[in-house]
Amino acid sequence: MESQTETPDQHSSADAVYDLIVIGGGAVGENAADRAVQGGLSVVLVEAELVGGECSYWACMPSKALLRSAQALRAARGVSGAAQAVTGELDVEAVLSRRDSFTSGWKDEGQVSWLQGAGIELLRGHARITGPRQVSVTAADGGVTSITARHAVVLATGSAAAIPEVPGLHESHPWTSREGTRAQSVPKSLAIIGGGVVAAELATAYAGFGSKVTVLARSGLLGGMEPLAGELVGKALDSQGVELRLHTAPERVTRTGEGVRLETSTGETLMVQEVLAATGRTPRTGDLGLETVGLEPGSWIETDDTMQVPGFDWLYAVGDVTHRALLTHQGKYQARAAGDVIVARARGARVDDAPWGAHVATADQRAVPQVTFTDPEVASVGLTAAAAREAGHEIRVVDYDLGNVAGAALHADGYAGKARMVVDERRQVILGVTFVGPDVSELLHAATIAVTAEVPLARLWHAVPAYPTISEIWLRLLESYGRPGS
Structure with missing residues (x-):
């Protein structure tokens, strides 16, 4: 379902030179590119999957679309007058269809069109850094294009779901947030491993669809937030039919012909149709060529508040890959800061001089807003x-x-x-x-x-x-x- 169609804005020539190369075409990379283009720089954006990234197709947008219909139904039932008018149940097929409309059927032509209108060039393929300001891009057909940045390279490759090392879990082919948000049918029963935001939201969504949902949360629910959050959301999930097994972890997972069997730390055994791992994120930096410039593949990327990687006057990172605040809006905030800073430095300006000092990223460490769309x-x-x-x-x-x-x-x-x-x-x-x-x-x-x-x-x-x-x-x-x- 992932579009790899050639587009008119795709470069195929070798050794093309741009002011800025952005690796990763999600919402964060798009913002960094757009900001730099608005500042007068030439920019190429490199993307291996769908332009628009995780948020558009597998996270923010589809997950909220899955949640909204049941939330609206519960809200109507919570107001006398409206409650008496609600006589039907949730139309799950219609909910999934509405979700599909928000992901454009997992096609990115609309996003590509936006890039063209914004003056951002697109190069499809897998990017690897080959040296300072040097990037090679391998297309789906194996063709390789070499590109060079005059001023900077921005890493905006995001993160992927981390699957815990539980015996048998990898072999059982668990769902992650991607499968949970793009499923075309609803399992009769679903076990969710984890107690964070993704676990709580998807438990809410699938309980609303009629699945028998069990949450296995080793450290409790919504840890890291105020305790009142986990308490109230836990009560609500319980009232929605979700079975919460807090301070419980899976010790072995086996997929059988009947479904998935989970043996837990409490000695119980669960049989479910599907299992979903929602236990955190890992950086998408394993095959970016970081070792060619002395950085560790597979690691989070450290940056200063201008989003520049320390020790490199040409390398920047924004979004999840920095591990500063793994939220789309915060990544876009970082991207705007990075784009402005790159433009300023390309012009020889000091970023601590007005107005550039106003665009460094500081709020993503002490004033991060976040919504968990449970009910x-x-x-x-x-x-x-x-x-x-x-x-x-x-x-x-x-x-x-x-x-x-x-x-x-x-x-x-x-x-x-x-x-x-x-x-x-x-x-x-x-x-x-x-x-x-x-x-x-x-x-x-x-x-x-x-x-x-x-x-x-x-x-x-x-x-x-x-x-x-x-x-x-x-x-x-x-x-x-x-x-x-x-």
């Missing part, structure tokens, strides 16, 4: 209370029941959710915010601004939330904290 949603930004204490901050934690906000009560009958604000007591600014509840994702950007801009609490009192909206939670959090200095 209820989890929306968070910045530090958790535990992380803030570990970083040495003197903090105060303010919790509030979202169901007590008038806008939330209007939004859904029996609205259940929680909010947490982590305050730096010395500076009187917010270090982190977490919301858990239906549709809280739309609250997140206000929190992101407050954390990123370090808006003093005294000023936030003058940011008046409209009534009656769920955003009134901001007033309730401030009231619970009390006026600074009072």
